[in-house]
Amino acid sequence: MQIFDRKTALMDYLSSIKTTNSSIGFVPTMGALHKGHQSLMIQSTQENDITVVSIFVNPTQFNNPEDLEKYPRTLDDDIVKIAQINSNIIVFAPTVEDMYEGKTLSHSFDFDGLENKMEGKFRPGHFDGVGTIVKLLFEIVQPTNAYFGEKDFQQVQIVKKMVEKSHLPVSIVMCPILRETNNLAMSSRNERLTLQERDEASIIYQTLKGAKEKFANNSAKETTQWVENELNKNKKFTLEYFEIADEDTLSTCVLKDKNKKYRAFIAVFINNVRLIDTISLN
Numbered sequence: 001m002q003i004f005d006r007k008t009a010l011m012d013y014l015s016s017i018k019t020t021n022s023s024i025g026f027v028p029t030m031g032a033l034h035k036g037h038q039s040l041m042i043q044s045t046q047e048n049d050i051t052v053v054s055i056f057v058n059p060t061q062f063n064n065p066e067d068l069e070k071y072p073r074t075l076d077d078d079i080v081k082i083a084q085i086n087s088n089i090i091v092f093a094p095t096v097e098d099m100y101e102g103k104t105l106s107h108s109f110d111f112d113g114l115e116n117k118m119e120g121k122f123r124p125g126h127f128d129g130v131g132t133i134v135k136l137l138f139e140i141v142q143p144t145n146a147y148f149g150e151k152d153f154q155q156v157q158i159v160k161k162m163v164e165k166s167h168l169p170v171s172i173v174m175c176p177i178l179r180e181t182n183n184l185a186m187s188s189r190n191e192r193l194t195l196q197e198r199d200e201a202s203i204i205y206q207t208l209k210g211a212k213e214k215f216a217n218n219s220a221k222e223t224t225q226w227v228e229n230e231l232n233k234n235k236k237f238t239l240e241y242f243e244i245a246d247e248d249t250l251s252t253c254v255l256k257d258k259n260k261k262y263r264a265f266i267a268v269f270i271n272n273v274r275l276i277d278t279i280s281l282n
Helices: 007-017 035-047 065-070 075-085 096-100 126-141 150-166 188-192 195-200 203-217 220-232
Strands: 024-029 050-055 090-092 145-149 171-175 237-246 262-270 273-280
Touching (some): 007 050, 007 090, 035 145, 050 075, 145 150, 150 171, 150 273, 188 273, 203 262, 203 273, 220 237
Parallel strands (some): 024 050, 050 090, 145 171
């Protein structure tokens, strides 16, 4: 397995092995890999000649210093998990210094308003950090296809917008959410939960499924009120937001339009651990 911690070394290596017709699949991660990440890697290896996986906890997308400090870092275990999938996968695990060259700052992006909703509303500057690091990584790896999980649906829309506006020749592939046996969406942050908290967090997806049923015959406002009431029954959970939005524009649904696709988005805290999830509503 080829492992690089410097971008110039990775770029030189990729230049030496790729041909004019080579396709490169890229899976950007922040490590603490789980089966959801692994499913992205498997799909990439099936669809591309070369697959690169990055492991980098990006400081510019954290607006909470404590969250950045506590984010799990398990590089050795991550490398073992990648090797079990395919030993030909190339791993890129750079330092902050190498990626940002001593200037750990994010650039300002215009995502046509997508950045001001939900995650962006509650995490100021988050998507500038995401756009900055993903653009840097795309410029280094120069992938044909890049793979992201559906759990981060808003982030995927942001990345697509960045690719469009930056005229980058990358296809963004969104892959289905993988869930634990209790239907909790797989996430690196789940590692910070106790076993009991992890089990209790099944309420998040249960509530989303209930919201889908409610939305079929009720307004977005009524559905939202129902979700808030359900989660407020359990004092261990703090609802940060629940939003029903247009899948394409992420605009909040006020009046339902039968010609639009809607999606529910949720962010919940349990013991200071922030979990997000999403579900298609039609």
